[in-house]
Amino acid sequence: MSQHFDIVVIGAGIAGASIAAELAPSASVLVAEGEKFPGYHSTGRSAAFWAECYGGPGIAPLNLASGTWLRDNGFLRQRGALHLAREEDAAQVQAFEDEFAGTGVTIERLGRDDIERLVPGIRPEWTHAISEPLCADIDVGGLHQHYLATARQGGAQLRTNCRLTAARREGAGWVLGFSDGSQCKAGVLVNAAGAWADQVAGIAGTKPLGITPYRRTVVQLRVDPPSDPDLPLVLDIGANFYFKPESGRLWLSPHDETPCEPCDAAPEELDVAIAIDRLEKVVDWKIEALERKWAGLRSFAPDRLPVYGFDPLCDGFFWFAGQGGFGIQTAPAAARLAGQIILRQQRDAMTQGIDVSVYSPARFG
Numbered sequence: 242m243s244q245h246f247d248i249v250v251i252g253a254g255i256a257g258a259s260i261a262a263e264l265a266p267s268a269s270v271l272v273a274e275g276e277k278f279p280g281y282h283s284t285g286r287s288a289a290f291w292a293e294c295y296g297g298p299g300i301a302p303l304n305l306a307s308g309t310w311l312r313d314n315g316f317l318r319q320r321g322a323l324h325l326a327r328e329e330d331a332a333q334v335q336a337f338e339d340e341f342a343g344t345g346v347t348i349e350r351l352g353r354d355d356i357e358r359l360v361p362g363i364r365p366e367w368t369h370a371i372s373e374p375l376c377a378d379i380d381v382g383g384l385h386q387h388y389l390a391t392a393r394q395g396g397a398q399l400r401t402n403c404r405l406t407a408a409r410r411e412g413a414g415w416v417l418g419f420s421d422g423s424q425c426k427a428g429v430l431v432n433a434a435g436a437w438a439d440q441v442a443g444i445a446g447t448k449p450l451g452i453t454p455y456r457r458t459v460v461q462l463r464v465d466p467p468s469d470p471d472l473p474l475v476l477d478i479g480a481n482f483y484f485k486p487e488s489g490r491l492w493l494s495p496h497d498e499t500p501c502e503p504c505d506a507a508p509e510e511l512d513v514a515i516a517i518d519r520l521e522k523v524v525d526w527k528i529e530a531l532e533r534k535w536a537g538l539r540s541f542a543p544d545r546l547p548v549y550g551f552d553p554l555c556d557g558f559f560w561f562a563g564q565g566g567f568g569i570q571t572a573p574a575a576a577r578l579a580g581q582i583i584l585r586q587q588r589d590a591m592t593q594g595i596d597v598s599v600y601s602p603a604r605f606g
């Protein structure tokens with residue numbers, strides 16, 4: 242006889258782990274992860290920052306609500322961020338400020354003297370910046386482990402090497418089949434499969450939402466002078482690069498966004514070369530070695546907002562997908578909100594100011 246769970250979560254990245262942690266105290270939960278190690282895909286490949294503006298104004302409420310929790314629980318380390326601009330980027334600087342007006346984020350304009358002080362070696366054409374003083378590094382491994390441990394303490398089971406391969410409705414619930422040959426029954430099926438979210442919808446017989454994975458590359462460089470540990474996260478206002486110090490090295494991304502199939506993403510040489518070329522146009526530092534490079538997938542719904550909610554066409558199918566480039570920094574509020582929807586619980590202090598209708602799968606008709 243198949244085991245029965247109230248809720249089966251597909252995927253044990255930050256999305257699956259965090260929602261399981263919210264659900265486990267109130268329901269029987271299985272988390273099924275296709276890989277041997279949870280976090281093998283996007284969650285283990287992030288650039289590990291929390292920035293209030295990252296993802297745009299539609300994500301800011303999730304960033305802000307999550308930031309308070311992350312800071313209070315010791316998962317953030319203060320860094321600050323600078324969005325650099327040149328004289329010709331004045332319209333983009335203004336547009337950035339206008340876009341975030343009234344969202345509650347903390348931003349301020351800086352001039353050349355401040356930029357030179359914060360980024361020694363900056364080239365002369367970078368004359369303006371918008372600062373996000375509250376930007377911080379996230380302890381991603383610690384946060385992911387915290388959620389996996391909280392889920393287990395709540396009674397959730399985690400099965401790895403266990404890929405969902407079949408799902409059919411039976412009565413008021415689901416009969417699910419997995420790649421390890423096991424089967425189980427479930428009341429609710431949660432789709433936290435990251436880049437594979439549309440595939441999981443297909444397995445469950447419901448309509449995919451057009452969630453598309455985009456490859457993003459990061460390189461680790463040794464530079465001279467050595468990376469100052471207090472350097473802010475440095476981005477440009479046109480979204481062509483970002484870099485930050487990490488353990489005496491520099492993490493640099495060309496901010497690439499190449500659509501691709503869900504896969505074990507690997508960096509392309511061209512993206513690595515573009516990253517280095519762009520860095521050389523920003524600072525006069527000497528690049529001594531390219532020590533590591535990796536790529537991961539950021540998966541977006543067509544409108545680039547995440548998707549949290551029950552599928553309007555398929556009973557018992559819950560979307561927790563489309564976490565894009567902000568899935569770590571939004572995890573606390575997103576998981577709390579999604580857990581409250583599934584368990585039909587009241588909103589709490591963390592989620593009460595968030596308009597969940599903008600994230601509902603029903604918006605796709």
Ligand SMILES: Cc1cc2nc3c(=O)[nH]c(=O)nc-3n(C[C@H](O)[C@H](O)[C@H](O)COP(=O)(O)OP(=O)(O)OC[C@H]3O[C@@H](n4cnc5c(N)ncnc54)[C@H](O)[C@@H]3O)c2cc1C
Binds near residue numbers: 434
């Ligand atoms: C280079 C890069 C930098 C980033 N930087 C940041 C950052 O600084 N801050 C930030 O907040 N975010 C950042 N992100 C985004 C963040 O990493 C993602 O939004 C987040 O990790 C998504 O989490 P997830 O759990 O949805 O996906 P994943 O971590 O990919 O987890 C999905 C899991 O589902 C499993 N799965 C898929 N199909 C099945 C199936 N059929 N059965 C069972 N399991 C299945 C997969 O094996 C996978 O482990 C970055 C991403 C990249 C690539």
